[in-house]
Amino acid sequence: MKSQDIVVLLKLMSLEDDEKMRVQLPAGHSPPAGEDAYSVRGLEAALGISKTEISASINRSLSSGIAIKDRKTGRPKPNRRQLREFIVHGLKFxxxxxxxxxxxxxxxxxxxxxxxxxxxxxxxxxxxxxxxxxxxxxxxxxxxxxxxxxxxxxxxxxxxxxxxxxxxxxxxxxxxxxxxxxxxxxxx
Known part of the structure; x- marks a missing residue:
């Protein structure tokens, strides 16, 4: 695991949270069209981390179980409970x-x-x-x-x-x- 893996996972959480907020908005308040924020290219633009490193980061997170693939979309998403446990009990070490x-x-x-x-x-x-x-x-x-x-x-x-x-x-x-x-x- 590398430190940027945590940054990528937190960005994925932020994107998920944004989607949940948009679902609660009235009709007609959709986000502007453009690059898929979940794509490697979208994450690169948002985080300033190279596409290669984003991809490697997601693969490391999936293999460690700190991230999982969403059943509906197939996109990687953080396993929130395990990520929190790691942050609280292991990150500072x-x-x-x-x-x-x-x-x-x-x-x-x-x-x-x-x-x-x-x-x-x-x-x-x-x-x-x-x-x-x-x-x-x-x-x-x-x-x-x-x-x-x-x-x-x-x-x-x-x-x-x-x-x-x-x-x-x-x-x-x-x-x-x-x-x-x-x-x-x-x-x-």
Whole structure:
């Protein structure tokens, strides 16, 4: 397994969640036509990960059982329960997060919009993914994949998932538990 596998799986979850929301919209509110977001090409455009690596990532996830093929569409989809278990109990050991130097970037973990204000800390430093177009200064955290900040800017739901994962990777037990509970709610 590679770190970008998690990013690809979370994007697939975000796409599934978008579809569920569209089903609840009134008639006439369909998305614009274009590239299939689930295609390797669509995922490449959304995530900034090459088509070859997207394909390899999906194959690794399917062979590990952390993703399955949808019976109706044949598209790969995350096994949400197993993915959550891996994120909560194994991700910080397989892909540990370390705080680095002060940099400009996109807020993550408890500085991200999904968690901002959830916990009060004594420190004033925030965690950011290094990103040239970012507007916040904070301690840098290497994202799961180099293109995460750009992908997060394009997809608010993906941004929330990735920030919650960073809170699990970076946080102490109380913070990690809060993020894990929020992941549980979002994973359904």
């Amino acid at each position: 397989v892909f540990p997060a370390k705080l680095g130097a002060m940099q400009r970037g996109l807020p993550t973990a408890f500085a991200a919009p999904v968690l901002r204000g959830s916990l009060h800390s004594a420190g004033s430093l925030i965690s950011v993914w290094p990103y040239a177009r970012g507007h916040e200064m904070g301690q840098s955290v290497e994202p799961l994949f180099k293109s995460v900040p750009e992908a997060a800017e394009k997809d608010e739901r993906l941004y929330a998932y990735l920030a919650l994962i960073d809170a699990v990777r970076l946080g102490n037990q109380r913070e990690a538990n809060l993020a894990a509970n929020l992941l549980q709610e979002r994973f359904g």
